[in-house]
């Protein structure tokens with residue numbers, strides 16, 4: 020399991036963080052809490068009225084006046100009205116503020132997820148992000164709408180009762196306070212333990228969600244290799260870890276929680292003892308004893324309820340801590356004074372880069388003139404795709420600079436940079452939605468005629484029209500299944516629509532059938548026409564067309580030039596070329612031809 024180091028926050032720090040996040044909604048949040056406290060306080064007034072009635076009746080020779088009856092009735096009515104009105108006001112404010120805050124937080128998270136470097140997303144698992152946007156968010160929302168007001172409610176009644184008791188007799192009230200004070204350190208110790216374990220537990224829950232997503236997505240491979248048991252192992256193990264930790268948490272908390280309850284309710288015998296003593300010395304009368312005994316349970320029951328709320332509070336806090344890993348992560352730095360590129364020529368200047376564990380690219384320097392084509396070749400793992408990843412700032416370089424049109428890409432507005440570049444990935448991602456939506460993703464304001472034109476140029480129109488619902492056919496998750504070549508042509512139509520001046524192409528390595536291959540080549544040729552193009556090449560025909568070929572090995576450019584120069588060089592490129600041509604001829608079942616034989620070029 021991925022280790023996340025996050026400092027455990029105290030209750031106060033968590034509330035402060037929540038308060039900071041509430042921003043402009045603070046007054047509503049505060050109103051929800053204050054009204055709930057007043058609702059509970061109103062209940063206390065009702066108690067006081069009832070107790071005044073009972074204690075007055077115990078006074079010898081008491082005859083209630085009409086005014087007295089009105090006073091008691093008024094108090095009871097006030098209590099009822101207060102409970103109804105404050106309950107309404109509290110719910111309205113808490114719910115409105117929590118749902119508004121939930122909405123704001125979701126948007127803030129999405130915005131931050133977009134701003135973060137791709138490296139951040141790669142270092143997390145998908146389940147974690149999904150859990151954060153769903154159950155963690157819900158947890159914070161329900162804490163705001165329900166948990167926080169309930170904490171206020173737990174204090175409202177005891178405060179009202181203690182205030183009333185203080186009017187009756189100070190020492191008895193103090194006795195009632197002793198157990199509350201004594202139980203507080205225990206409360207905070209349990210809360211701290213829950214904070215630590217709760218965070219771990221929620222991380223585990225996210226881990227289990229990730230394994231589940233992996234399991235479902237990997238189902239075809241699991242089935243194909245008849246490895247169902249192996250596929251479920253990881254998922255099962257993460258569920259078991261989660262269950263074990265939950266059980267351990269319960270086992271470790273039961274005793275301290277019982278202890279907290281015991282210390283708190285020690286107040287009951289303490290109050291009885293103090294009241295008895297005061298009565299024996301003649302300091303208080305029988306009516307005060309009755310008041311104290313009637314009220315003592317009203318003090319501790321709501322406070323005991325805090326233990327149930329503690330878990331809710333801590334779960335919300337763990338969720339908040341997990342969300343903070345995204346909300347407080349550093350986005351890619353953005354320049355305050357963005358510059359406009361002059362043209363679309365590209366230059367890498369002494370670029371050094373690593374994903375974290377050592378360098379992947381070293382001293383990379385090359386230029387790509389506007390509207391020219393550069394092919395990058397090299398053994399697997401040499402760093403070819405990494406070069407493409409750096410141009411749209413999926414990651415920032417560690418050393419050197421990448422320049423487009425004379426401007427360091429870090430000095431451009433991210434939106435402008437994104438407009439300049441289209442990336443056609445090897446693995447095509449289709450969103451769940453219609454084919455139309457998937458192509459329109461390239462330019463949201465495109466009209467149907469634009470979509471169709473792009474699809475036609477991308478050699479996709481015919482197969483789309485042959486689908487049951489044409490452009491309205493649903494694809495992506497749970498949608499129609501398309502062949503690899505068809506998916507690629509949809510992604511090319513998407514890129515055509517975007518019409519960016521720079522195209523980065525990670526050529527597919529997977530072999531597809533000749534008809535699809537021809538259509539794909541035609542589509543790509545249309546896409547890159549007149550563009551500045553960098554392609555990670557896996558096909559011989561592609562390298563032959565390139566104006567410049569960069570040969571990458573172990574993160575360095577070891578050779579550069581055009582095809583003929585490089586063949587003459589007799590280095591890595593020639594060796595790669597030899598093995599490619601061999602493989603190509605083996606594939607078409609033909610005889611072996613020397614790579615520098617002109618006939619070989621024609622067949623490729």
Ligand SMILES: Nc1ncnc2c1ncn2[C@@H]1O[C@H](COP(=O)(O)OP(=O)(O)OP(=O)(O)O)[C@@H](O)[C@H]1O
Pocket residue numbers: 141374379397398399400401402403404405406
């Ligand atoms: N997101 C990532 N996080 C960490 N390491 C990565 C990441 N992507 C690539 N690498 C590592 O960086 C090195 C270069 O990878 P890259 O994908 O750029 O090579 P490549 O030449 O394109 O390989 P291939 O032809 O097999 O696709 C490899 O060692 C790879 O394991």
